[in-house]
Every structure is written in structure tokens, then in C-alpha cells.
Amino acid sequence: MDVQTLRAEAFKALHERPGTFVIPNPWDAGSAKLLASLGFEALATSSA
Known part of the structure; x- marks a missing residue:
């Protein structure tokens, strides 16, 4: 299976999963790194 398919399955x-799925929208690379570091x-x- 190719990488893109694996990523799509992980995102799906x-x-x-049960519960709320929160997906933030970072402003720039710095905020993306911060959000990723927060888990x-x-x-x-x-x-x-």
C-alpha cells in the first residue's frame, strides 16, 4: 500500500473514533509546530 493511502486511512x-475530533488550523509554520507539540x-x- 502506498504512503498516501496509509495517510488517508489514518486520517479517516x-x-x-468515539468523541469529538478537533482539528486546528495553524496560522503559520510556527503555530503548526506549536500545535503539533501540544499533541x-x-x-x-x-x-x-
């Missing part, structure tokens, strides 16, 4: 699994398993991106 985040949605299927968020996924980060959103804007379409802009």
Missing part, C-alpha cells in the same frame, strides 16, 4: 480513523494528530489548512 481519526474521524471514526494534535492532524492540522487543517486553508484553501486561500
Whole structure:
């Protein structure tokens, strides 16, 4: 199985777990690193 498929399956699994799935949207690389260090398993991106 290719890497992209594995990543997609992992992301789908985040949605299927019990409870609320919170996915923050970092402003820049620094805030992305901060959010990742806080334990968020996924980060959103804007379409802009």
C-alpha cells in the first residue's frame, strides 16, 4: 500500500473514533509546530 493511502486511512480513523475530533488550523509554520507539540494528530489548512 502506498504512503498516501496509509495517510488517508489514518486520517479517516481519526474521524471514526468515539468523541469529538478537533482539528486546528495553524496560522503559520510556527503555530503548526506549536500545535503539533501540544499533541494534535492532524492540522487543517486553508484553501486561500
